Amino acid sequence: MRLGSARIGRLSAVALGDAAVLAAFLAYGLLSHAINPLTFPRHAAMTAVPFAIAWFVIAPVGGSYRRVALESARGALARTALVWIAVTLLAGAIRATPAFPGQSPPIFLLANVVFGLAFLLPWRLAVALWCGRAEPGE
Secondary structure (H helix, E strand, O other): OOOOHHHHHHHHHHHHHHHHHHHHHHHHHHHHOOOOOOOOHHHHHHHHHHHHHHHHHHHHHOOOOOHHHHHOHHHHHHHHHHHHHHHHHHHHHHHOOOOOOOOOOHHHHHHHHHHHHHHHHHHHHHHHHHHHHOOOOO
């Protein structure tokens, strides 16, 4: 299937938005633990990497960039929730390795699901409303 330049542009904008929302979520998490990401950039980066890897591996495979997840509010919310749960589990597994700081106890994973969805769902709902209104030729 060929993607038109408008669709590629839209997917790029959504992926950049996803990265910004994930960065905001991670910054919120760090700040809630009194860790300023600007003061401790290496720690912030090491915290972000497992989530970035997990999102950009699972989200495309899980359908987060398919038409149903981009143009339907119901599809966006359902797909985002399922994908974020899988992302949290993979990121937790990556974070539990000696290569990254922190651990992944169940309460951490639960908090990541809840707060991550609080950041992602409004964004992905806005994406669905925006993309769902775009003209077919755009």
